[in-house]
Amino acid sequence: MTLLDTHIGFVEALRSAGLSVSLAEGLDAISALERVQWHDRETVRAAYAATLVKRQPQRVTFDAVFDIYYPRLIGGGVAGDGLEPVDGPQDAGPQLERFREALAAALASADAQALQDLAVEAVARFGAMPGRGPGLSSWSAYTSLQRVSPGELMDRLVRGLLAAGMEPEQAERTAGRRIGDFTRLVEGDARRRIAEEKGPEHVAGVTVRPTIDRLDFTAARRSDLDEMRREIYPLARRLAARLTKEQHARRRGPLDVRRTVRASIATGGVPLETHHRPRRPHRTDLVVLCDVSGSVANFAQFTLMLVYALREAFSGVRAFTFVDDVVEVSDTFRQGADVVEVMESLASSISQAALWGRTNYGRALTRFAEEHGDAVGPRSSLLVLGDGRSNYSDLALPVLADLAGRARHAWWLNPEHPRHWGTGDSAADRYGEVVPMVECRNLAQLGEFVHEVVQPHPTR
Amino acid sequence: MTSWFESPDDATTRLRAAGYLTDDATALTTYLAGALEKPLLVEGPAGVGKTELAKAVARATGAELVRLQCYEGLDEARALYEWNYKKQLLRIQASQGDDAAWSEVHDDIFTEEFLLTRPLLSAIRRDEPTVLLVDEVDKTDVEVEGLLLEVLSDFQVTIPELGTVSATRRPFVVLTSNASRELSEAVKRRCLFLHLGYPDAERERAIVISQVPGLDHRVAAQLVDVVVRLRELELKKAPSIAESVDWARTLIALQVGDLDEDTVSRTLGVVLKHASDQQRAVKELKLAVR
Numbered sequence: 001m002t003l004l005d006t007h008i009g010f011v012e013a014l015r016s017a018g019l020s021v022s023l024a025e026g027l028d029a030i031s032a033l034e035r036v037q038w039h040d041r042e043t044v045r046a047a048y049a050a051t052l053v054k055r056q057p058q059r060v061t062f063d064a065v066f067d068i069y070y071p072r073l074i075g076g077g078v079a080g081d082g083l084e085p086v087d088g089p090q091d092a093g094p095q096l097e098r099f100r101e102a103l104a105a106a107l108a109s110a111d112a113q114a115l116q117d118l119a120v121e122a123v124a125r126f127g128a129m130p131g132r133g134p135g136l137s138s139w140s141a142y143t144s145l146q147r148v149s150p151g152e153l154m155d156r157l158v159r160g161l162l163a164a165g166m167e168p169e170q171a172e173r174t175a176g177r178r179i180g181d182f183t184r185l186v187e188g189d190a191r192r193r194i195a196e197e198k199g200p201e202h203v204a205g206v207t208v209r210p211t212i213d214r215l216d217f218t219a220a221r222r223s224d225l226d227e228m229r230r231e232i233y234p235l236a237r238r239l240a241a242r243l244t245k246e247q248h249a250r251r252r253g254p255l256d257v258r259r260t261v262r263a264s265i266a267t268g269g270v271p272l273e274t275h276h277r278p279r280r281p282h283r284t285d286l287v288v289l290c291d292v293s294g295s296v297a298n299f300a301q302f303t304l305m306l307v308y309a310l311r312e313a314f315s316g317v318r319a320f321t322f323v324d325d326v327v328e329v330s331d332t333f334r335q336g337a338d339v340v341e342v343m344e345s346l347a348s349s350i351s352q353a354a355l356w357g358r359t360n361y362g363r364a365l366t367r368f369a370e371e372h373g374d375a376v377g378p379r380s381s382l383l384v385l386g387d388g389r390s391n392y393s394d395l396a397l398p399v400l401a402d403l404a405g406r407a408r409h410a411w412w413l414n415p416e417h418p419r420h421w422g423t424g425d426s427a428a429d430r431y432g433e434v435v436p437m438v439e440c441r442n443l444a445q446l447g448e449f450v451h452e453v454v455q456p457h458p459t460r
Numbered sequence: 461m462t463s464w465f466e467s468p469d470d471a472t473t474r475l476r477a478a479g480y481l482t483d484d485a486t487a488l489t490t491y492l493a494g495a496l497e498k499p500l501l502v503e504g505p506a507g508v509g510k511t512e513l514a515k516a517v518a519r520a521t522g523a524e525l526v527r528l529q530c531y532e533g534l535d536e537a538r539a540l541y542e543w544n545y546k547k548q549l550l551r552i553q554a555s556q557g558d559d560a561a562w563s564e565v566h567d568d569i570f571t572e573e574f575l576l577t578r579p580l581l582s583a584i585r586r587d588e589p590t591v592l593l594v595d596e597v598d599k600t601d602v603e604v605e606g607l608l609l610e611v612l613s614d615f616q617v618t619i620p621e622l623g624t625v626s627a628t629r630r631p632f633v634v635l636t637s638n639a640s641r642e643l644s645e646a647v648k649r650r651c652l653f654l655h656l657g658y659p660d661a662e663r664e665r666a667i668v669i670s671q672v673p674g675l676d677h678r679v680a681a682q683l684v685d686v687v688v689r690l691r692e693l694e695l696k697k698a699p700s701i702a703e704s705v706d707w708a709r710t711l712i713a714l715q716v717g718d719l720d721e722d723t724v725s726r727t728l729g730v731v732l733k734h735a736s737d738q739q740r741a742v743k744e745l746k747l748a749v750r
Binding site for chain 1: 468484485488489490492495496498501504505532545546549553601639640641642645648649650651653654655689692694696744746
């Protein structure tokens, strides 16, 4: 493959991974590469990154694709001679023992180079699956991690860090992070091996994960959830900034004669600039009714957090959680509250929301209408969050219709893909006839929707 | 045509001499922005040295810094150029007694004399090396981006009455953004992109020591240690480099020789600006509550 082919393949792969790389940017990348030395791989990476990546969240995707197209080394590399898989039992006990000793030492000293070398070795020695049929890859990060099981070294690593004088909690965090980094190195190296074997196009299409704001709430891993939670405040801030700007743009009200005349004095009585009275901002109450049963708990937390982070945009916010009973949680979100604490108390309130322990939309809606029905009025917007999976119980459609009818607006946010609506015990399609149902599966969609809700609609 | 930096290494050295410690990617991107004569869009959290980078480039290359601070409501008249209406009116009124023809006056009032140049136009018209800093470009309205497009891609400005003003010497353009709004694809396409994040502990230590002379190296290490731990917590506003430097200055002013728990909790307000963040830090770092 020539360099140009690699470049074009690389740009193509970035495009299919969701980065919008234009022709002009591809040309920029080439002229940037002409100006730098090629002996250092990181230089090439930085030159590409400067010209092709234009949003930081895309950087993870970019790095993954870059590693596939511009691999760190080929095969086992110079240092890896003799590491090529041999036939027969290749990961005999003593070798594994020796490897884990080396890994423990490298983790303890956080030696980046040693860890990288060990990751290569781990895949070469323990991740090879020779003799598999054509079309199946013969390298597996999963197999190597199963054999090596770096997680079991956790305790040892923590003890070592404690002995070095680190605080217990910090030691645990540090150890977890180092082991996570090693896991990623192994995964990256397995990708590289597979790409070498089957061509980069194949791997780039299969293994690259979507960026954090496009990741499904339901498909998120533990570490993804933490990252998403960190995104909530920036997201709320961006939304708030955008809203203020839009309100300002629409703010020009009727002519303010006094100010216009006064300003015209400076230009000899010629009113060069007109001044306008600001228009009164329009605000609504927001009532959130949120399913917090296990299947949608992640989604519920993010939505509640975002709504509360944006509460300045509403004149009042009340939130209720339910599984089959309804509990008001508005108090949990006091002004300036700590994110982590709010999350914890939300989690504890979830247990109160269940009377029988199974999601029952019908009963929850009925109880809500009985106990808190006065929360919904002509000035309020009603927001229901949930997947509409009600365990085949009564749906209480008239109750919802009545609530929606009393509210100024009503929406239903569903974290499931529309093709699943109405399948199995999902009543999403039937609720959807009463209240407009909106698909909301990731942070990007959530942000878009909240913007839509908060936006002051033209007075009617 | 001058080249701004000879090589990435040259950029590192000269920026360091100007008091700005870069990592490799920053130096390389800065070098490329000069070599390719493309604007450089720098994004990242507040206080990591985005604006400082532009200033350092100006110091390192002996160029003059022209700064356009963006804000909501910024318009053409404040960014590009404006006719001096008042002076024009005076000119017209002054000529009313004469028999001078209107056409003469008309030609007269649209000349250099009545033109007020604003940062963008000034930067383009300068003959000396210039660094143009468009600060916090995400704070502007979308319309201003359109204005920037002409300037950034062709380095020229069209004034209807005077014609097109092209740059005789392309300025080194740095745009900074906190990403509080997504910039349009068109602007991004014309720029090189650099994300400045929090530095690693070693570089941060070097930055703090270089910015705050007289700081004990041991204290600097302790300080950076605490700051790194604070950034790991889920805070509303994580401490930035600027805040680490402020903290170091505070410690100097208080003549603290050792950053113990008591000092940390006493001076926490320098780095954390939210009450809930401070409570969280006290809890997580197990500081004595005062």
